[in-house]
Amino acid sequence: MAVLSIRLFPDPVLRKRSKPVDSKSQKTQETQGFIKDLTETLYKQPGGIGIAAPQVGEAQRVIVVDVSPRDPSKRREVMINPRILRQEGEVLSREGCMSLPDYTANIKRFARVLVQWLDQKGVRQQRWAEGIEAICLQHEVDHLNGVLFIDRVASLKTDVFPRKKKK
Amino acid sequence: MQRVALTFIGKDRAGIIARVSRALFEAGCNIEDTTMTILEGEFAMIMIASLPHFQAEKKLKGAFERLKKEWGIHPFWRPLPGKGVRGEKHPAGTQTYVVSVVGKDRTGIVYETSRILAGAGLNITDLNSKVLGEGKKSVFAMVLEADIPQRFNLKKLEPALKKLKNRLKVDVSIRPLERLSL
Numbered sequence: 001m002a003v004l005s006i007r008l009f010p011d012p013v014l015r016k017r018s019k020p021v022d023s024k025s026q027k028t029q030e031t032q033g034f035i036k037d038l039t040e041t042l043y044k045q046p047g048g049i050g051i052a053a054p055q056v057g058e059a060q061r062v063i064v065v066d067v068s069p070r071d072p073s074k075r076r077e078v079m080i081n082p083r084i085l086r087q088e089g090e091v092l093s094r095e096g097c098m099s100l101p102d103y104t105a106n107i108k109r110f111a112r113v114l115v116q117w118l119d120q121k122g123v124r125q126q127r128w129a130e131g132i133e134a135i136c137l138q139h140e141v142d143h144l145n146g147v148l149f150i151d152r153v154a155s156l157k158t159d160v161f162p163r164k165k166k167k
Numbered sequence: 168m169q170r171v172a173l174t175f176i177g178k179d180r181a182g183i184i185a186r187v188s189r190a191l192f193e194a195g196c197n198i199e200d201t202t203m204t205i206l207e208g209e210f211a212m213i214m215i216a217s218l219p220h221f222q223a224e225k226k227l228k229g230a231f232e233r234l235k236k237e238w239g240i241h242p243f244w245r246p247l248p249g250k251g252v253r254g255e256k257h258p259a260g261t262q263t264y265v266v267s268v269v270g271k272d273r274t275g276i277v278y279e280t281s282r283i284l285a286g287a288g289l290n291i292t293d294l295n296s297k298v299l300g301e302g303k304k305s306v307f308a309m310v311l312e313a314d315i316p317q318r319f320n321l322k323k324l325e326p327a328l329k330k331l332k333n334r335l336k337v338d339v340s341i342r343p344l345e346r347l348s349l
Contacts, residue, residue, distance in 0.1 A: 045348065048349075049347065049349065050349045070345075093345045093347055094263075094344055094345060094347065095347050095349060096346060096348050097348075097349055098348065098349070102253060102256070104346060132345065135347060136347065136349055139347075139349040140349065149349070
């Protein structure tokens with residue numbers, strides 16, 4: 001087990017589209033070991049609740065999400081090849097990213113997402129996620145597609161008072 | 168390397184930022200941190216930039232003087248000591264809270280609200296206010312963010328905020344802002 005170093009922007013791996021983990025390599029020791037390292041790396045980040053493989057330099061479709069420090073009803077999920085199948089609602093929150101430190105921005109996300117993935121044992125899972133978990137999932141799946149949260153900034157204004165339209 | 172804080176205020180029009188940044192670029196300066204907005208038609212920008220050498224100062228001040236003369240954009244110049252802090256820094260062990268105050272427009276809302284926070288030693292990190300609507304029906308709305316230490320008991324603010332609500336007839340809400348580290 002090892003804590004991996006976080007890749008920072010402008011590392012090109014953060015802009016790559018990650019490759020799916022094929023069924024052969026899913027259960028290999030190498031993949032399982034990597035997932036352990038990725039998880040350990042997540043827990044070493046202060047306040048960290050999600051991590052995607054490209055953030056440690058691996059362009060593979062693997063994410064680890066654990067929002068339990070913020071939402072105790074949730075538990076850790078290791079997601080291989082996650083796909084967001086459906087999405088609904090809207091929610092605004094202030095996101096920050098370990099790969100782009102010291103910057104936070106208001107991002108609009110879907111409030112609920114239906115996500116399908118393979119768990120660590122290779123079993124297909126599917127369920128709806130909401131709240132912080134839904135935000136986190138969308139942020140991490142974005143990483144697998146080379147998208148950073150700064151690409152999705154909703155508005156520099158807090159959006160509480162829309163600017164008046166000119167008459 | 169000298170760092171300066173700059174502000175520019177004047178009637179808004181297209182091209183102000185291009186002129187300011189061109190002057191900085193041609194003097195070899197590096198723009199570090201900027202916020203710009205429009206307040207009731209007034210262009211307002213604050214900026215921190217670093218200068219490569221002292222000759223840059225003269226060049227820049229000349230360019231800003233022309234901007235003032237030609238377009239009425241007033242510059243302000245303040246040299247900064249030391250290296251500065253990059254990025255957004257919230258003191259460890261604090262949680263960001265959003266405070267919203269809305270009510271019929273009248274004087275003293277900003278003062279009374281900020282006085283309560285200042286009295287508790289709480290630091291405001293962002294503030295936005297607007298008058299909505301016209302005349303007698305106009306409404307004042309303010310949203311601010313403050314860093315509140317986790318060990319601070321928010322209940323301590325309640326009596327003062329309640330008084331504020333009653334006296335100024337405003338709605339006050341205070342809620343934590345989710346800062347998600349992903």
